[in-house]
Amino acid sequence: xxxxxxxxxxxxxxxxxxxxxxxxxxxxxxxxxxxxxxxxxxxxxxxxxxxxxxxxxxxxxxxxxxxxxxxxxxxxxxxxxxxxxxxxxxxxxxxxxxxxxxxxxxxxxxxxxxxxxxxxxxxxxxxxxxxxxxxxxxxxxxxxxxxxxxxxxxxxxxxxxxxxxxxxxxxxxxxxxxxxxxxxxxxxxxxxxxxxxxxxxxxxxxxxxxxxxxxxxxxxxxxxxxxxxxxxxxxxxxxxxxxxxxxxxxxxxxxxxxxxxxxxxxxxxxxxxxxxxxxxxxxxxxxxxxxxxxxxxxxxxxxxxxxxxxxxxxxxxxxxxxxxxxxxxxxxxxxxxxxxxxxxxxxxxxxxxxxxxxxxxxxxxxxxxxxxxxxxxxxxxxxxxxxxxxxxxxxxxxxxxxxxxxxxxxxxxxxxxxxxxxxxxxxxxx
Numbered sequence: 001x002x003x004x005x006x007x008x009x010x011x012x013x014x015x016x017x018x019x020x021x022x023x024x025x026x027x028x029x030x031x032x033x034x035x036x037x038x039x040x041x042x043x044x045x046x047x048x049x050x051x052x053x054x055x056x057x058x059x060x061x062x063x064x065x066x067x068x069x070x071x072x073x074x075x076x077x078x079x080x081x082x083x084x085x086x087x088x089x090x091x092x093x094x095x096x097x098x099x100x101x102x103x104x105x106x107x108x109x110x111x112x113x114x115x116x117x118x119x120x121x122x123x124x125x126x127x128x129x130x131x132x133x134x135x136x137x138x139x140x141x142x143x144x145x146x147x148x149x150x151x152x153x154x155x156x157x158x159x160x161x162x163x164x165x166x167x168x169x170x171x172x173x174x175x176x177x178x179x180x181x182x183x184x185x186x187x188x189x190x191x192x193x194x195x196x197x198x199x200x201x202x203x204x205x206x207x208x209x210x211x212x213x214x215x216x217x218x219x220x221x222x223x224x225x226x227x228x229x230x231x232x233x234x235x236x237x238x239x240x241x242x243x244x245x246x247x248x249x250x251x252x253x254x255x256x257x258x259x260x261x262x263x264x265x266x267x268x269x270x271x272x273x274x275x276x277x278x279x280x281x282x283x284x285x286x287x288x289x290x291x292x293x294x295x296x297x298x299x300x301x302x303x304x305x306x307x308x309x310x311x312x313x314x315x316x317x318x319x320x321x322x323x324x325x326x327x328x329x330x331x332x333x334x335x336x337x338x339x340x341x342x343x344x345x346x347x348x349x350x351x352x353x354x355x356x357x358x359x360x361x362x363x364x365x366x367x368x369x370x371x372x373x374x375x376x377x378x379x380x381x382x383x384x385x386x387x388x389x390x391x392x393x394x395x396x397x398x399x400x401x402x403x404x405x406x407x408x409x410x411x412x413x414x415x416x417x418x419x420x421x422x423x424x425x426x427x428x429x430x
Contacts, residue, residue: 001026001137001157003119003170006035006095007311008297009163010102011318012325014052017110019326024112024155026119026140028164031103035095036275038189039231040202040223041311042390043086048315049102050087057101061093062226064202067386070260071206072369074376078383083392092202092223092231117142119170120152130334132174132290135160159325159337160293163318166280166310168299176295178285183305183359185279188248189233191225191271194264199224206372208234211254216246217363219308220255222263232256232265233274235308237359248276281305281359282352288344289337292328296321302348305355306389317344351391353412354405 002009002016005027016023041049041058049055065088066079080088107113123136137156162170178184205220218236225231234251252274256265285301288294296302297314304313324340332339362368375381380400387393387401394402 002161004164007314008318013111014106015322031100041091044312068201071372131287134291166298182284187235188276190274
């Protein structure tokens with residue numbers, strides 16, 4: 001059983017069903033449904049969709065070729081880099097359209113989708129000594145029509161994958177927590193009409209400011225949707241007490257007022273009030289596994305701290321979760337789930353540790369000004385940084401980005417997160 005039909009849940013369900021396993025997806029909403037998101041698919045996400053046989057379904061979506069970065073009076077246009085494993089392009093598509101496509105693909109592979117069905121509680125078999133309790137299954141509540149409930153019933157399962165998103169009610173019921181010492185993102189986005197709706201670049205602003213003109217740790221984005229609209233948003237990286245009181249709605253208003261006039265952003269072109277939410281980043285949520293339960297995607301805090309990307313990591317961790325659950329069902333049991341935890345750490349742990357240190361460093365306005373200001377004057381530096389921040393470093397031909405990241409990774413291995421934070425503060429002061 002998989003709880004949640006978003007990127008991680010539908011990916012997990014697809015790969016399990018494709019391998020011949022019986023899998024049920026429990027999704028609270030009915031597809032299509034609106035989901036707050038930046039709507040950008042990077043090359044990593046496109047690769048996962050292609051592997052699920054879905055790239056042709058993206059043909060009507062807006063295809064873009066790279067990133068346009070703005071910062072401290074400078075701008076650069078950078079194509080996605082060539083890579084042996086990932087395409088050199090991305091797409092923009094609303095989650096309203098995308099999530100239904102992937103869920104439908106899982107169903108076609110053999111998964112059963114229970115939409116309009118809410119998990120109201122776990123059925124605990126044994127609290128045991130594992131990080132998360134052993135489950136018999138979950139209690140579900142199905143809506144018959146409108147707001148009228150069809151009543152609660154048991155849904156039993158040998159194994160349970162939890163992929164119910166950033167707020168993960170089921171994860172919290174089982175005892176997961178977010179580490180408060182690790183970065184948390186907060187994002188807000190809205191849609192606007194724009195003549196530049198089919199621009200070939202997504203746009204990122206690296207020096208967003210509050211209403212008083214102060215630089216805050218975060219970024220603003222304008223993503224062309226190709227259908228007359230652009231997705232506009234701000235992300236704030238809450239790394240210490242200085243930024244916990246920042247109002248993201250005010251930050252959004254300030255960004256819209258400050259954005260380049262050519263986009264035509266204004267109250268008149270707005271298509272409705274913005275919506276937002278919290279972004280658990282950098283493997284900040286745990287425990288991720290128990291005797292017969294595991295977490296994937298945003299529920300496990302797998303969002304990339306470098307750029308706030310979550311969709312690709314939802315697909316990737318959902319796929320890893322499916323492999324682990326398949327091995328468990330084949331007789332390996334809880335050992336396979338423990339192996340999943342180790343795979344997650346191996347795949348993302350060192351990278352995210354560097355990313356967390358980077359986030360802490362740029363939370364210092366002076367350090368951010370130096371880093372971004374210097375970088376934006378060099379297309380070479382920024383193109384290498386793009387490789388790192390989008391996690392598109394090459395395994396076959398190490399270049400400056402790969403060598404630079406390996407050096408940062410080596411340093412981060414020697415330091416616990418707390419020491420890395422202190423190191424970042426010292427670097428910022430210097």
